[in-house]
Amino acid sequence: MRPDHTSKTALLTLLLAVAASADPRLTVDVAQPGAAINPAMYGIFFEDINFGADGGLYAELVKNRSFEFDQPLQGWRIVRKPGAEGRVLVLRDENRPRNPRFVRIRIDKPGEGFVLSNDGFRGMGIRDGAGYRFCIEARRVQGDISTLRIELTGQNDQLLAAARIEGFSPDWRSHSCEMKSGGTDAKARLNVWFEGTGQLDIDMVSLFPKDTWKGRENGLRADLVRLLADLKPGFLRFPGGCIVEGFDLSQRYQWKNTIGAINERVSNINRWNFEFKHRLTPDYFQTYGLGYYEFFLLAEDIQAEPMPIINCGMACQFNTGELVPMDQLAPYIQDALDLIEFANGSAADSRWGQIRARMGHPEPFHMKMIGIGNEQWGPQYIERYKEFAKSIKAKYPDMQLIAATGSDGAIFPNGTAEIEYLWSEWRILKPEFVDEHYYRDPEWFLENAKRFDSYDRKGPRLFIGEYASQSAGAGSPNNHSLWKGALYEAAFMTGMERNADLVRMSCYAPLFGHEEAWQWKPNLLWFDNLDAYGTANYYVQKLFSLNSGSRSLAVKVEGLIVPNDSGKVFYASATLDEKTGEVVIKAVNAAGDKLKVIIDLQRAGRIGRMAKVILLTAALTDENSLLEPKKVYPQERSIPIGGRRFAYEFQPFSLTVLRVPVK
Numbered sequence: 001m002r003p004d005h006t007s008k009t010a011l012l013t014l015l016l017a018v019a020a021s022a023d024p025r026l027t028v029d030v031a032q033p034g035a036a037i038n039p040a041m042y043g044i045f046f047e048d049i050n051f052g053a054d055g056g057l058y059a060e061l062v063k064n065r066s067f068e069f070d071q072p073l074q075g076w077r078i079v080r081k082p083g084a085e086g087r088v089l090v091l092r093d094e095n096r097p098r099n100p101r102f103v104r105i106r107i108d109k110p111g112e113g114f115v116l117s118n119d120g121f122r123g124m125g126i127r128d129g130a131g132y133r134f135c136i137e138a139r140r141v142q143g144d145i146s147t148l149r150i151e152l153t154g155q156n157d158q159l160l161a162a163a164r165i166e167g168f169s170p171d172w173r174s175h176s177c178e179m180k181s182g183g184t185d186a187k188a189r190l191n192v193w194f195e196g197t198g199q200l201d202i203d204m205v206s207l208f209p210k211d212t213w214k215g216r217e218n219g220l221r222a223d224l225v226r227l228l229a230d231l232k233p234g235f236l237r238f239p240g241g242c243i244v245e246g247f248d249l250s251q252r253y254q255w256k257n258t259i260g261a262i263n264e265r266v267s268n269i270n271r272w273n274f275e276f277k278h279r280l281t282p283d284y285f286q287t288y289g290l291g292y293y294e295f296f297l298l299a300e301d302i303q304a305e306p307m308p309i310i311n312c313g314m315a316c317q318f319n320t321g322e323l324v325p326m327d328q329l330a331p332y333i334q335d336a337l338d339l340i341e342f343a344n345g346s347a348a349d350s351r352w353g354q355i356r357a358r359m360g361h362p363e364p365f366h367m368k369m370i371g372i373g374n375e376q377w378g379p380q381y382i383e384r385y386k387e388f389a390k391s392i393k394a395k396y397p398d399m400q401l402i403a404a405t406g407s408d409g410a411i412f413p414n415g416t417a418e419i420e421y422l423w424s425e426w427r428i429l430k431p432e433f434v435d436e437h438y439y440r441d442p443e444w445f446l447e448n449a450k451r452f453d454s455y456d457r458k459g460p461r462l463f464i465g466e467y468a469s470q471s472a473g474a475g476s477p478n479n480h481s482l483w484k485g486a487l488y489e490a491a492f493m494t495g496m497e498r499n500a501d502l503v504r505m506s507c508y509a510p511l512f513g514h515e516e517a518w519q520w521k522p523n524l525l526w527f528d529n530l531d532a533y534g535t536a537n538y539y540v541q542k543l544f545s546l547n548s549g550s551r552s553l554a555v556k557v558e559g560l561i562v563p564n565d566s567g568k569v570f571y572a573s574a575t576l577d578e579k580t581g582e583v584v585i586k587a588v589n590a591a592g593d594k595l596k597v598i599i600d601l602q603r604a605g606r607i608g609r610m611a612k613v614i615l616l617t618a619a620l621t622d623e624n625s626l627l628e629p630k631k632v633y634p635q636e637r638s639i640p641i642g643g644r645r646f647a648y649e650f651q652p653f654s655l656t657v658l659r660v661p662v663k
């Protein structure tokens with residue numbers, strides 16, 4: 001063996017020995033807390049996509065209850081039993097422009113029964129022992145259809161519940177009855193039997209479970225709201241998303257059409273009805289039973305800041321991109337001003353505050369921020385934004401404005417990234433928040449964990465208003481909510497948290513997906529007509545939200561030698577929870593091996609004896625499902641720690657939250 005080779009080998013052996021003895025180190029400077037973490041840092045993004053509202057969060061079980069879908073009888077079946085003769089006519093009352101259609105039932109011969117039957121939203125989820133409330137508006141036109149027999153039947157036509165309604169007058173009146181189910185079925189139907197002969201007009205045919213969130217009539221699905229509330233979200237962004245913009249301006253989201261009595265809310269086609277040719281959903285409409293008032297109420301219930309996003313005179317730029325001419329923008333701006341008054345105005349002497357009070361909420365909703373446009377871009381957006389900002393700030397100087405940066409990855413015709421052009425404007429116009437969206441492959445999230453470290457601190461603060469890793473491609477129907485994507489999002493989130501002075505709010509998107517009626521994947525939560533579950537990504541969001549702490553702490557990661565690039569293995573952030581007196585460390589081990597790390601809580605004073613560990617780990621390809629809703633699920637335990645410097649072994653492919661009591 002030649003001498004120089006011997007010395008090289010010796011040196012290598014020495015280096016390896018040093019490396020082995022010097023475990024990687026995570027240093028947290030506890031004595032110098034940095035920026036206050038926004039209590040609203042981790043929020044939720046609600047959009048009526050994937051049956052998120054009608055057929056989802058909104059607990060109405062009847063589809064097309066007011067016959068306002070493009071096809072007035074979509075969702076309904078007319079069943080004539082032997083010997084029955086009669087017709088169903090669709091009529092239009094021009095005196096009720098907000099809800100013009102109704103149906104006339106004409107029965108000439110009752111035979112063995114004349115039935116109008118509703119499909120529900122891919123069936124109706126009916127539970128054994130649960131109560132249901134049926135409601136209908138009706139008027140007698142002629143003859144004597146004296147009784148309605150209301151039935152809920154299961155997939156095999158078995159009777160689950162029944163009730164009767166009697167006595168109709170020549171005036172429109174609302175009638176209701178309650179019933180209790182004797183069985184469970186995810187695909188039940190509602191059958192309305194008309195008894196007698198003659199003509200009866202009907203409208204607003206509705207069926208709700210009695211067990212809605214907080215037991216409210218016209219309420220929300222309690223299990224879904226519970227999953228949202230469990231996230232303790234800092235804010236609720238609503239109503240979207242592209243739905244704000246509409247395919248064209250006539251289909252945009254107009255909040256004034258979504259409030260007041262539910263029979264006066266103006267239905268609208270849902271843009272996701274026809275957006276994706278591979279996932280056409282012809283029965284997707286918006287009844288707005290879950291409208292702006294209910295959004296504000298929901299935000300209040302789950303103690304989230306309300307964050308409405310309003311149309312800024314631009315339709316979706318992926319669709320028509322229709323623009324309101326600048327000299328016709330005033331009504332759009334007025335809508336925004338009126339919305340602020342609806343949320344915050346005095347119940348005694350403001351017009352919209354009075355409307356809110358009449359709906360049942362005299363107290364203001366304390367709305368503090370508003371988004372102007374969703375994924376808008378181009379100079380046309382800037383022009384319109386300026387007008388909105390001028391009017392809103394003139395009347396409500398404290399209202400915080402959120403401005404968009406277009407769609408993720410959009411490029412101008414001249415080759416400039418939209419986001420760069422828009423940022424150059426936002427640095428001048430200074431909205432309080434600039435909203436960035438990322439729908440990228442999982443690796444992008446790992447690689448961008450340091451993205452915010454170098455952002456300009458002099459400009460507006462950041463709102464990461466939509467993001468989700470895409471296992472197959474942006475919005476691809478082949479996407480899955482695998483642990484890999486969730487883990488890499490967690491790594492990215494440590495980057496947001498380390499930059500909490502800049503990144504003030506964030507939310508995963510979209511929120512909900514109906515197992516049978518989705519258009520977009522992935523989503524944070526999935527449900528069918530009876531059950532729901534959170535994805536792995538949901539638990540990542542939850543761990544960050546529940547362990548956000550109140551001040552950020554500087555972290556330093558040193559000495560990671562395997563596999564050669566510390567930036568791709570271990571990601572960490574730390575905060576101080578001033579309420580509980582704990583240092584909260586969040587760490588992602590993105591490698592498939594255990595990783596022993598020395599945790600050094602510098603300048604920490606006295607340390608508690610036990611730390612709490614919350615661990616989320618799984619195989620990279622694991623995902624939750626209705627059958628295995630807790631395959632990826634956090635585990636909690638307490639561990640003893642020896643002092644302010646201690647070793648901790650991070651599990652392979654894991655997100656770990658460590659809560660260490662400090663003085």
Ligand code: AHR
Pocket residue numbers: 047049240241242243374375407466509510520
């Ligand atoms: O989250 C789904 C869609 O993605 C949103 O509607 C839109 O804002 C984005 O392009």
